[in-house]
Amino acid sequence: MGKIPPSFRSAIANPNLRNPSSLFRPQPHHFPNKHQQPRKPSKQQQKPSSLPLFKSPNLEDAKKLFNSIANSSSDPRFPNSLLHSYAKLATTPSDSIKFFNHITKTLPSFSPDRSTFHILLSHASNNSNLLSPIHQTLNLMLAAGITPDTATADVAVRSLCSAGRLDHAVELIKEFASKHCPPDTYTFNFLVKHLCKSSTITTVYAFIDEMREKFDVKPDLVTYTILIDNVCNGKNLNLREAMRLVSVLHEEGFKLDCFVYNTIMKGYCVLSRGSEAIEVYNKMKEEGVEPDLVTYNTLIFGLSKSGRVTEARKLLRVMAEKGYFPDEVTYTSLMNGLCRKGDALGALALLGEMEAKGCSPNACTYNTLLHGLCKARLVEKAVKFYQVIRAGGLKLDTASYGTFVRALCRDGRIAEAYEVFDYAVESKSLTDVAAYSTLESTLKWLRKAKEQGLAI
Known part of the structure; x- marks a missing residue:
């Protein structure tokens, strides 16, 4: 200081x-x-x-x-x-x-001055479930001859949203629009984004329509991008609604940017619908929007997940021609695709290519390979990758931990399985309960398999 x-x-x-x-x-x-x-x-x-x-x-x-x-x-x-x-x-x-x-x-x-009252507004939602402190502050502001403006509305809305009081934020922004001034696009979009996280899409649409009809606050490209991102992510994935919003964007004269296309492609990829993701990619190029690294990584992820690894690998050349170089996300997606097809050795070879080009693997890369090698019954190679993970202090993800523990137990290496359990707990890769539950269920399966003569 x-x-x-x-x-x-x-x-x-x-x-x-x-x-x-x-x-x-x-x-x-x-x-x-x-x-x-x-x-x-x-x-x-x-x-x-x-x-x-x-x-x-x-x-x-x-x-x-x-x-x-x-x-x-x-x-x-x-x-x-x-x-x-x-x-x-x-x-x-x-x-x-x-x-x-x-x-x-x-x-x-x-x-x-204005900043004095903004200080009061920024704390007006603390330990209170009423709007009266905000109204009281606004009245003091008006009494001092200072008219609330868009910055004032922004401070108040952000304060309420940070306290999780979205209903009050919506009420206040409408009150501001009718008594003082409509919110600027930054405040409006900030509130829309928070509503998307905690409300139904129908509720969000109703809010946007009311702000447009009553106060002439119109959604912009950022608003629609927030909406598209919301319907393309999470449990309520709705790609039909995303495409409807794209049509609305076109009707209102907006040109889609790279982020919107990437978001829609990601939605298709999550559902392993690689063909539709390619269609969006082609549409993107037709519209003159230049793909970026995220675009290519998204496509490679989607194609690999769909089992179309050969097509995914061809995109590496396209990336290089456009000046984008594969990173750890690119290579890990390809390795995941190869492992899904049962080609764990091909994924290992890709790791060598990755390191030769100066790209360092990360924890996700090692976990992907560990999981793939266990699935392919290449336990010795899996053990080597586990040692790399442990030496680097990296965390085990849930899938690779469970698969590795089961592979060790199936191979009769119970002591090593317990050691992996200890590391998973010590490194906080999993909770104690989750780690122990996986190990316990595996040992129960092993005992039952031995009783039935299915394991040695």
Whole structure:
């Protein structure tokens, strides 16, 4: 943090202050040239500066503290800094407003500005299930001759959304649009995105339609992209609805960008519908939209998942021609496709090609190969990959852990299976219950198989 001005030195001794320097913004660092030795920071500079200004949310303590340092600085930002610091600790928004009123009465020279009220609004949803603190703040703002604007609406809406109060955010944004000003596209799209996460798509559509009809707030390309992303992801995957939204985009004169196409392709790929993903890719090129690395990785993932690994590998050449080079995601998708087809050795060969081209495998790569090798009954090679995972401190995913434990038990290597269980728990790859449940069910299966003469 920056240095404390001389006028504040008296405040440092105040026992109610934890960290007075947090009132100020960091000063720019001055880097020494190569002939200078960097100065070692003093002990005072090395102290952490993230602690709050006030020790307690008690309003009376805050007032006393303010009274003791009210005239310590002529910096116009000083009251706002104190207000912000206290508002973060205040038990209720009402206490923050009372502290604000105390500041204005105690310090007549203080003239609250827009940022002052935005501080109150940003904390107005804390520990409250009512909109009254926000209304009270807006009334104080109007009384001070400051008209709420789009930035004001944004601060209030984001505060409510962060507190999970989406119904109140919707109510407030409508109120703003009717009394003050309609929200800008940033605030509108922010709220749409949050609604998509927690509400039905029908509810989101109803909100968008009402904002358009009553307040002339129209959805833009970003809005439709949020909607398409929502219907293409998660459990309620609805590609028909995604394509309908694409038609609406065209009707309203928007040109789809790469992100929209990639999102739709990903939806088809999740369903292992590689042919439809290719159709979207071709449509994308027809519309003059240049594919990016995500496009190619998405297609390779989808084709590999559909068992069309040969076609997926051909895209590597297309990528290189367009200036995009395969990364760990590309190679891991291809390895997954090869392992699905039972060609674990082909996946191993691809790992060699990957490393030869300077692309480093990641935890997902190793887990994919571990799973594939176990499925192919190549236990010794699987053990080697497990050792790589362990040596690198990487996590085991659920599928590879379960498959590996079963492969070891089937091979009669019970002690090694227990060791893998220990590592899974120690590395927090799985919860204790999940890891033990998998091991226990495998051992039960093994005992039953031995009784039936199906295992040695």
